[in-house]
Amino acid sequence: MRTLVARLDSDGDVLLAGPAIRAAAASGEVVLMCGPGGVRAAELLPGVNRIIEWECPWIVNPAPEVRPIDIEAVVALVHGVRADVALVLTSFHQSPLPLALLLRLAGVPKIVARSTDYPGSLLDVRLTGDPDVPEAERALEVARAAGFELPPGDDGRLAVLGPPELELAELSHPYVVVHPGATAPARTWSPDRWAKAVVALNAAGHRVVVTGGPAEAALTAHVAGACGTDLGGRTTFRELSGVLAGAEAVVVGNTGPAHLAVAVGTPVVSLFAPVVPAARWAPHGEHVLLGDQHARCRNSRARECPTPGHPCLDLVEPAEVVAAVAEVTR
Incomplete structure (x- = not known):
């Protein structure tokens, strides 16, 4: 099972996607698609096997120009991933449907997201409603709707790979x-x-x-x-x-x-x-x-x-x- 997880925002947003990513990773390989502002966090997340960086013109600020060559390139890139399922993770004020369209054109067979708008054939599993819950739990609900669960012993909290040993003379504990x-x-x-x-x-x-x-x-x-x-x-x-x-x-x-x-x-x-x-x-x-x-x-x-x-x-x-x-x- 190969899962494409898309969270196209900044570092904090990507960190909050961590529990959903770990749930997907319990069933196989995870490819994380994120914006340039989220790559640093993506590199720290357990369960991520590969990172695709894409500057999405309807997410990043300031927004880049929408160019056909860029859209064609990202569709080709996703097609090469050969994902079995995609989780499109968005905030409450964002629509997953533009990205879902590109994923569909790239041949992703199953796409799961939360959408208040009618998705037509763009989504295979659609979560409705907008629960007022922490963003990490909101993302995890999307993973669960796709059939993924956290592995035994995973409490669903935020987590990153172990921090490095630091050699900074100024870091004298406690601080x-x-x-x-x-x-x-x-x-x-x-x-x-x-x-x-x-x-x-x-x-x-x-x-x-x-x-x-x-x-x-x-x-x-x-x-x-x-x-x-x-x-x-x-x-x-x-x-x-x-x-x-x-x-x-x-x-x-x-x-x-x-x-x-x-x-x-x-x-x-x-x-x-x-x-x-x-x-x-x-x-x-x-x-x-x-x-x-x-x-x-x-x-x-x-x-x-x-x-x-x-x-x-x-x-x-x-x-x-x-x-x-x-x-x-x-």
């Missing part, structure tokens, strides 16, 4: 990780609030390590200031998993490393803006949620905060973060 960045600014705290939280955590006796990608070096330097250790741009995604695994707690916005922290078993203090529902997207593991979940931006899916002052998060005080870290590290 708390602060990860201030996010691809959507509306989904994280303002930089000055992060910087004040680092000072507050340091004053409370915590050693603070600030993490971020290469494009976030200026942000992490500002946030770390004189009180934190700045690792911005110095770790790969896999190495970041090791940094998070060694932490007592991770303080982070709604972004991929929040889910990576859960996958390595570290509790999360989540600065969570309600632009997407917390019931679906909050960390799928031990966490404390901070932020006004009834703010005006609720369910707007905004990437930039639509309310002056970013009140859903910026009214959270650094002392609340210190208290939340104390709660999850007891």
